[in-house]
Amino acid sequence: MSGPAQERQGTTRSLAGPAIWTAHFFVLYGGHTLLCAIAPSASSSTAWMLLASSASIVGLVLIGLLVVQELRPMRRPEREANGYVFGRAVLLGLASLSAVGLVWTMMAAAALAPCAP
Amino acid sequence: MADTVADRPAPPAIEYPNALPRPDGELEQLRAAWTLPRGFRILTAVNNTVIGYFYIGTAFLFFLLAGILALLIRAQLAVPGNTFLAPETYNQIFTMHGTVMMFLFAVPAVEAMGILLLPQMLGARDLPFPRLGAFAFWAYFVGGLVFFGTLFFDLAPTGGWFMYPPLTGARYSPGVGADFWLLGIGFIEISAIAGAIEIIIGVLRTRAPGMSFDKIPMFAWAMLVFALMIVFAFPAIILATIMLELERAFGWPFFVPEKGGDALLWQHLFWFFGHPEVYIIFLPAAGMVSMIVPTMARTPLVAYPLVVTALVATGFFSFGLWVHHMFTTGIPQLSLAFFSAASMAVAVPSGIQVFAWIATIAAGRLRLTAASLFVLGFLLIFTLGGLTGVMVAMVPFDFQVHDTYFVVAHFHYVLVGGMVFPLFAAFYYWAPAFSRRPLSERLGKSAFWLMFTGFNVAFLPMHVTGLMGMPRRVYTYPAGMGWDNVNLISTIGAFMLACGVAVVLFDLFKNLRPTMTDQAGNIWNAGTLEWLPNETFGARSVPHVISREPLWDQPGLPDDVKGGRYYLAGAPTGRREALVTSPMDAVPQLVLRVPGPGWPPFLAAIFTAAFFLLLTVKLVTPAAACGLAAVVLIFAWMWSNDAASIGDVEIGGGIRLPTYVSGWPSPALWAVAVLLMVAGSLYLSFVFSYLYLWIVSPHLWPKSPGPFLPHTGQGLIAAGLLAASSAGMLVGRRLLSRGRMLPLLAVLGGSTVLLCCSLAVDLAAHWASGLRPHADAYAAAVFLAIFLQAQLVLSLVAMVVFVAARLLTHKLDHVRRNGFDCLSLTWHYTTGQGLLGMLLIHGFPRLVG
Numbered sequence: 001m002s003g004p005a006q007e008r009q010g011t012t013r014s015l016a017g018p019a020i021w022t023a024h025f026f027v028l029y030g031g032h033t034l035l036c037a038i039a040p041s042a043s044s045s046t047a048w049m050l051l052a053s054s055a056s057i058v059g060l061v062l063i064g065l066l067v068v069q070e071l072r073p074m075r076r077p078e079r080e081a082n083g084y085v086f087g088r089a090v091l092l093g094l095a096s097l098s099a100v101g102l103v104w105t106m107m108a109a110a111a112l113a114p115c116a117p
Numbered sequence: 118m119a120d121t122v123a124d125r126p127a128p129p130a131i132e133y134p135n136a137l138p139r140p141d142g143e144l145e146q147l148r149a150a151w152t153l154p155r156g157f158r159i160l161t162a163v164n165n166t167v168i169g170y171f172y173i174g175t176a177f178l179f180f181l182l183a184g185i186l187a188l189l190i191r192a193q194l195a196v197p198g199n200t201f202l203a204p205e206t207y208n209q210i211f212t213m214h215g216t217v218m219m220f221l222f223a224v225p226a227v228e229a230m231g232i233l234l235l236p237q238m239l240g241a242r243d244l245p246f247p248r249l250g251a252f253a254f255w256a257y258f259v260g261g262l263v264f265f266g267t268l269f270f271d272l273a274p275t276g277g278w279f280m281y282p283p284l285t286g287a288r289y290s291p292g293v294g295a296d297f298w299l300l301g302i303g304f305i306e307i308s309a310i311a312g313a314i315e316i317i318i319g320v321l322r323t324r325a326p327g328m329s330f331d332k333i334p335m336f337a338w339a340m341l342v343f344a345l346m347i348v349f350a351f352p353a354i355i356l357a358t359i360m361l362e363l364e365r366a367f368g369w370p371f372f373v374p375e376k377g378g379d380a381l382l383w384q385h386l387f388w389f390f391g392h393p394e395v396y397i398i399f400l401p402a403a404g405m406v407s408m409i410v411p412t413m414a415r416t417p418l419v420a421y422p423l424v425v426t427a428l429v430a431t432g433f434f435s436f437g438l439w440v441h442h443m444f445t446t447g448i449p450q451l452s453l454a455f456f457s458a459a460s461m462a463v464a465v466p467s468g469i470q471v472f473a474w475i476a477t478i479a480a481g482r483l484r485l486t487a488a489s490l491f492v493l494g495f496l497l498i499f500t501l502g503g504l505t506g507v508m509v510a511m512v513p514f515d516f517q518v519h520d521t522y523f524v525v526a527h528f529h530y531v532l533v534g535g536m537v538f539p540l541f542a543a544f545y546y547w548a549p550a551f552s553r554r555p556l557s558e559r560l561g562k563s564a565f566w567l568m569f570t571g572f573n574v575a576f577l578p579m580h581v582t583g584l585m586g587m588p589r590r591v592y593t594y595p596a597g598m599g600w601d602n603v604n605l606i607s608t609i610g611a612f613m614l615a616c617g618v619a620v621v622l623f624d625l626f627k628n629l630r631p632t633m634t635d636q637a638g639n640i641w642n643a644g645t646l647e648w649l650p651n652e653t654f655g656a657r658s659v660p661h662v663i664s665r666e667p668l669w670d671q672p673g674l675p676d677d678v679k680g681g682r683y684y685l686a687g688a689p690t691g692r693r694e695a696l697v698t699s700p701m702d703a704v705p706q707l708v709l710r711v712p713g714p715g716w717p718p719f720l721a722a723i724f725t726a727a728f729f730l731l732l733t734v735k736l737v738t739p740a741a742a743c744g745l746a747a748v749v750l751i752f753a754w755m756w757s758n759d760a761a762s763i764g765d766v767e768i769g770g771g772i773r774l775p776t777y778v779s780g781w782p783s784p785a786l787w788a789v790a791v792l793l794m795v796a797g798s799l800y801l802s803f804v805f806s807y808l809y810l811w812i813v814s815p816h817l818w819p820k821s822p823g824p825f826l827p828h829t830g831q832g833l834i835a836a837g838l839l840a841a842s843s844a845g846m847l848v849g850r851r852l853l854s855r856g857r858m859l860p861l862l863a864v865l866g867g868s869t870v871l872l873c874c875s876l877a878v879d880l881a882a883h884w885a886s887g888l889r890p891h892a893d894a895y896a897a898a899v900f901l902a903i904f905l906q907a908q909l910v911l912s913l914v915a916m917v918v919f920v921a922a923r924l925l926t927h928k929l930d931h932v933r934r935n936g937f938d939c940l941s942l943t944w945h946y947t948t949g950q951g952l953l954g955m956l957l958i959h960g961f962p963r964l965v966g
Contacts, residue, residue: 029452032451032452032455033452037815086331089426093423097465105455112451115451
């Protein structure tokens with residue numbers, strides 16, 4: 001892979017955690033708002049639980065995969081690459097914080113009825 | 118644990134790119150290229166140091182003016198039943214205090230620090246678009262002064278700094294006060310965005326060779342996150358101001374409930390900008406602290422990667438908090454819970470930074486200078502503000518204290534603690550890098566104690582005042598509510614705080630002597646590049662960086678740099694230059710010729726400001742003339758950009774770099790890409806608004822073609838024309854590559870006609886369906902989509918005229934093609950936005966009908 005392409009990939013991967021958190025937040029908040037606008041009835045509870053739990057599971061699995069992939073032992077050239085260790089630390093830190101944010105939102109979704117005033 | 122400066126290992130041997138002695142006349146040529154204009158022509162200066170001085174001076178002026186307003190507020194509230202100010206004047210004053218502090222002081226002040234410090238800190242000669250920086254400053258200066266001047270003519274707004282409708286709608290706020298706010302602030306936001314673009318490209322593309330992502334100074338990281346947040350946050354408020362102004366001026370009812378609008382939509386848009394704004398202000402200040410603490414503690418910052426992580430995470434999380442300003446507006450429980458959770462989550466990255474600073478102080482040996490005292494004051498005050506922030510993030514508590522003085526106390530602890538104290542620390546810390554002599558430590562310490570004590574005397578009791586039920590923004594209060602003493606104490610504290618600021622002001626007058634040549638120098642033994650000996654061009658040569666603190670790890674670096682042993686020791690092109698490097702690893706890529714002094718940025722800013730201000734007072738024809746003049750001047754300034762290649766030049770060490778590149782290596786295309794992110798963010802805010810209005814008033818959305826919904830065919834024709842215009846640009850690209858200029862001109866003309874026809878067809882179709890923008894919120898939203906698209910089409914038409922003129926004058930060809938590439942990128946974005954808009958306004962009603 002060429003230098004610029006590698007640079008782009010590194011930046012994209014580092015921001016993957018916050019991007020997953022953003023997507024999860026967007027799906028839950030937007031989904032909840034739309035669902036309650038379209039069908040603010042008891043039947044929407046099931047749809048909501050489905051949406052919220054599947055989005056949360058997908059989000060957590062993606063963050064988990066990202067972390068597992070990043071935690072594999074480094075090859076020597078990677079270790080020696082300029083800024084690699086730093087990039088890895090930032091990626092892991094951002095992924096962990098994103099997971100915390102995601103779990104917090106998920107807990108709120110699990111604890112409360114979707115369309116209660 | 119981090120080592121102290123003295124214990125650091127010996128650095129690896131360095132191979133210098135240049136040998137000594139340097140050729141005769143090299144330094145003189147460099148100085149000649151960077152000569153500053155003299156006398157009144159200083160107004161034409163564009164280099165970062167001069168613009169940085171102007172910027173900081175102006176921001177500080179607005180800080181003082183808004184501070185005086187704060188004292189007037191406190192004088193009015195000192196005793197119950199006071200009539201020191203008239204109620205209407207009081208409303209103007211508290212509105213202007215908040216607005217000026219947030220829009221004219223806080224954001225510009227940190228942007229100013231960025232423009233002043235970043236090039237030196239990154240080892241760059243200048244930021245890549247100096248004229249853009251100058252334009253941003255002059256626009257802010259003129260717009261800000263006129264906006265503040267409204268106070269003296271009884272024309273200032275009275276709706277509070279967040280200008281909630283319906284209070285600020287035409288019915289309850291007649292006159293031009295609210296219009297001044299809407300157009301003035303919208304304009305100043307545009308200036309902030311211009312500065313942000315400059316900072317983003319500057320940090321990503323003009324770092325010294327070797328300064329990879331893991332070696333970027335923390336302030337530069339903070340400024341990068343700050344500028345990216347501006348790109349995504351500010352468009353929401355720009356859209357909101359456009360909508361409210363359209364409502365006030367033309368009756369488009371976005372926020373009028375009886376016509377299907379909703380006043381809460383303003384709050385959503387405002388706070389989608391307004392909450393990140395808090396972090397936009399705080400993060401650069403945190404970056405300053407992360408620079409000052411290691412120097413004063415004489416040890417590197419603990420957990421550098423974690424602090425970078427915290428900065429980036431705060432940038433993201435801060436966009437998920439906006440509804441916590443709206444907890445009491447009756448939104449569903451679950452929404453409250455989401456935003457309450459996110460509000461608590463953001464405390465985690467903020468906490469990481471605070472712990473990193475404390476750990477750094479603990480790891481080193483802190484010198485108790487004035488700058489250190491301001492940092493310690495910041496740590497205490499900001500942490501208290503953060504803790505009350507977690508309190509108000511809890512919904513039940515927020516219900517109790519919303520709109521009381523508790524909230525006033527909380528956000529002053531966050532903003533003054535989180536931004537003003539670090540800024541004053543920065544003044545004391547960086548003054549020797551830009552002034553002949555440092556500021557006085559004795560005066561600085563006195564100022565700190567006055568400010569720290571005054572601040573806490575003023576704002577700590579406000580928590581109690583709020584818990585006792587005193588609402589914010591009240592003009593006065595009756596005796597016997599239990600609020601008398603606490604208010605008097607707050608007023609005494611405010612004047613004590615003002616005395617502290619006056620001491621700093623005195624110190625600045627007494628000791629600050631800005632200079633380009635003989636600075637006091639690195640008196641703190643700091644480790645970063647802004648402490649290298651500087652002239653108008655920055656450092657004599659651009660160093661190769663091997664660590665985060667090069668001045669600690671590369672002994673003799675100042676002498677080597679000053680002697681010209683590193684890159685770009687002269688001016689190989691004979692003009693002002695900046696070394697452009699790759700975004701992550703900072704590998705040299707290009708010698709960018711940057712423009713020197715000139716009138717266009719200054720005059721363009723004046724005419725742009727005049728355009729907005731004349732529009733505010735409904736002088737449409739003079740406003741149009743000024744707008745046209747601004748466009749012509751911007752063209753004049755762009756005309757001299759994109760100079761032809763003069764071949765490769767050597768920068769030292771046998772490295773030869775091109776003087777012209779096109780495509781993605783070009784900083785110009787990066788700038789356009791960032792600008793399009795702004796446009797995209799603004800359009801997404803519109804999509805949100807459209808869907809929000811539908812949720813509020815679904816009955817207004819037509820269900821089938823006929824009245825108020827054009828036939829499918831009309832939408833498809835408009836979309837087809839738009840897509841065809843973009844296809845035309847692809848053909849144009851091939852023609853340019855083959856050097857076929859005349860067919861290219863014809864294709865450009867044809868594509869422009871298709872683009873305009875697409876817009877006209879869409880507009881005509883909606884008009885023919887009987888839709889009128891003032892009828893209801895649905896109609897207003899549809900016409901707003903067309904209005905936003907028309908803005909882009911108008912910009913493209915202007916760009917086509919510019920590109921065609923360059924083609925005809927042989928200033929654009931298959932090599933020298935940045936103008937065309939920028940046009941092409943903007944065009945494809947416009948097509949994408951237009952197609953999304955058509956899908957929304959033609960497709961969505963059919964989907965939900």
